[in-house]
Amino acid sequence: MKLFSAHEMRAADQAAADAGIPLLLLMEAAGRAVADAVTRHFAHPEVLVLCGGGNNGGDGYVAARHLLASRRVSVLELSSAPRSDDARTMRRALLAHGLTPRPLEEAALTRALEGRPLVVDALFGSGLTRPLEGEVAAAVARVNASGCEVLSVDVPSGVASDTGELLGPHVRATRTVQLAGAKVASLFHPARAAFGAAEVADIGIPKAILEAHASVTVLSPDGVRAHLPTRAPDTHKYEVGTLLVIAGSATYLGAAEMACRAALRAGAGLVTLASEGSFPGTWPEIIHERLAWDHDPLGTLAELGENRAQVRLIGPGLDRRAAAVLPALIGQRRVPTVLDAGALGGGDAWERAVRDHGRCVLTPHHGEAAKLLETSAKAVRTAPLEAARTLAERTGAVVVLKGATTVVAAPDGRTAAHAGGHPGMATGGTGDVLAGLLGAWCSDEGALFERACAGVVAHARAGERAGARFGDGLIATDLIGAFPEAWRELREGR
Numbered sequence: 001m002k003l004f005s006a007h008e009m010r011a012a013d014q015a016a017a018d019a020g021i022p023l024l025l026l027m028e029a030a031g032r033a034v035a036d037a038v039t040r041h042f043a044h045p046e047v048l049v050l051c052g053g054g055n056n057g058g059d060g061y062v063a064a065r066h067l068l069a070s071r072r073v074s075v076l077e078l079s080s081a082p083r084s085d086d087a088r089t090m091r092r093a094l095l096a097h098g099l100t101p102r103p104l105e106e107a108a109l110t111r112a113l114e115g116r117p118l119v120v121d122a123l124f125g126s127g128l129t130r131p132l133e134g135e136v137a138a139a140v141a142r143v144n145a146s147g148c149e150v151l152s153v154d155v156p157s158g159v160a161s162d163t164g165e166l167l168g169p170h171v172r173a174t175r176t177v178q179l180a181g182a183k184v185a186s187l188f189h190p191a192r193a194a195f196g197a198a199e200v201a202d203i204g205i206p207k208a209i210l211e212a213h214a215s216v217t218v219l220s221p222d223g224v225r226a227h228l229p230t231r232a233p234d235t236h237k238y239e240v241g242t243l244l245v246i247a248g249s250a251t252y253l254g255a256a257e258m259a260c261r262a263a264l265r266a267g268a269g270l271v272t273l274a275s276e277g278s279f280p281g282t283w284p285e286i287i288h289e290r291l292a293w294d295h296d297p298l299g300t301l302a303e304l305g306e307n308r309a310q311v312r313l314i315g316p317g318l319d320r321r322a323a324a325v326l327p328a329l330i331g332q333r334r335v336p337t338v339l340d341a342g343a344l345g346g347g348d349a350w351e352r353a354v355r356d357h358g359r360c361v362l363t364p365h366h367g368e369a370a371k372l373l374e375t376s377a378k379a380v381r382t383a384p385l386e387a388a389r390t391l392a393e394r395t396g397a398v399v400v401l402k403g404a405t406t407v408v409a410a411p412d413g414r415t416a417a418h419a420g421g422h423p424g425m426a427t428g429g430t431g432d433v434l435a436g437l438l439g440a441w442c443s444d445e446g447a448l449f450e451r452a453c454a455g456v457v458a459h460a461r462a463g464e465r466a467g468a469r470f471g472d473g474l475i476a477t478d479l480i481g482a483f484p485e486a487w488r489e490l491r492e493g494r
């Protein structure tokens with residue numbers, strides 16, 4: 001499935017019109033899809049349709065017309081007359097069926113809501129340009145306070161379709177029927193919650209036109225299945241991903257250990273941890289090599305069995321003293337390299353090293369991305385797709401921008417987003433687990449973006465499984481425990 005900005009959707013509409021499918025046809029299909037969704041999901045005998053002055057309102061008039069056959073329908077419209085010709089046409093068609101919209105005034109709305117109808121919200125869609133205020137904001141507040149169920153058309157009115165940030169008063173929908181494609185806001189918190197159960201309706205824009213106008217893919221198990229690592233029956237450990245993890249510090253080895261364990265459970269053939277201090281060695285499968293950050297760490301690493309590592313992961317719990325040698329460390333080997341946490345150093349030399357390397361995967365959370373982009377965490381939160389893309393373009397790396405919705409961006413502009421997982425994953429160490437998992441799966445340097453996408457979906461699925469068992473009390477190592485099951489489910493298409 002694709003994700004659309006308002007601009008991309010308008011461009012797709014225009015391309016459809018140029019190809020011979022006029023907007024009026026799309027509007028008819030949109031309103032029909034909304035009426036179908038009402039029939040499928042709601043049994044209310046009474047339906048109240050609220051129409052705005054744009055094309056979203058036009059969809060509302062069409063839905064009202066189709067619902068007349070099976071429900072008692074009333075329509076309240078914003079006092080301003082419909083602005084677009086198409087919405088005006090659809091309003092006339094409704095009049096021809098004997099239903100006359102009435103002005104959306106306080107008294108009329110209050111009275112209409114008393115009958116506890118299903119409310120179809122067709123006030124504003126992707127054309128919202130500023131926060132709702134005045135009468136409209138008051139009407140939206142009244143609808144929310146009524147406790148009536150609401151089906152929003154395309155976007156809950158008041159939600160800006162291009163960002164997960166909420167800008168002002170908005171409808172809290174029970175369900176939203178998104179038209180032609182999912183909108184950015186439907187995937188990102190906190191706006192995501194306003195959509196209720198979100199679905200996408202086909203309104204007759206040809207698939208090729210939609211594909212050509214959307215730049216973001218919504219990740220799903222089906223979409224990543226082809227990129228899950230598989231093993232030949234006669235393979236050996238050096239063939240399935242040998243990983244060198246450069247992480248941890250003398251006193252804090254937990255993050256490094258979790259990354260190593262996750263990599264092993266994700267199928268890495270061999271995992272070597274290079275860190276300072278002695279390793280408690282709770283998993284004997286992890287090979288430990290000692291290095292001293294004050295004493296020629298690059299030389300030590302060059303001597304290690306590092307030559308055998310097909311992938312490197314640098315960063316979880318990394319000793320602060322490593323910062324001084326990070327650019328040289330990144331440049332030391334040309335194998336795919338996942339940079340996490342302490343290895344997301346930033347600065348000119350770091351950025352140059354990452355760019356020159358050309359096979360890096362960066363896994364920042366919002367705060368780390370903000371530091372790398374020299375902006376605020378709020379700016380990253382408001383526009384995570386753009387933040388991930390900018391960082392990927394600047395560094396030439398695949399960027400995995402972690403959050404409740406994770407964005408994966410490639411330097412060539414490919415972008416994907418995934419909203420799976422469980423709120424319990426907001427706990428220390430889940431990022432280390434993702435880093436280890438990506439370390440295990442990013443051995444295929446020709447498919448770093450695809451493997452990163454698969455890793456993000458698998459990590460989220462493991463979180464869902466662990467969340468189902470432990471709820472918000474899940475801890476990072478539970479994800480590692482749930483990982484084999486999650487991976488199997490994805491492989492088997494469950």
Ligand SMILES: NC(=O)C1=CN([C@@H]2O[C@H](COP(=O)(O)OP(=O)(O)OC[C@H]3O[C@@H](n4cnc5c(N)ncnc54)[C@H](O)[C@@H]3O)[C@@H](O)[C@H]2O)[C@H](O)CC1
Nearest residue numbers: 026027054055056124125126127128129130131132154179
């Ligand atoms: N391909 C598709 O998805 C199709 C979608 N359709 C529907 O069309 C709307 C978008 O229509 P548009 O006319 O561009 O915008 P709106 O209906 O959202 O109305 C905006 C309208 O209102 C003005 N405005 C904006 N913000 C405010 C505000 N805060 N207060 C007051 N007024 C505001 C703005 O100037 C516009 O005039 C899409 O969501 C779908 O529902 C088509 O029907 C079929 C193809």
Ligand SMILES: [K+]
Nearest residue numbers: 124153155157
């Ligand atoms: K709406």
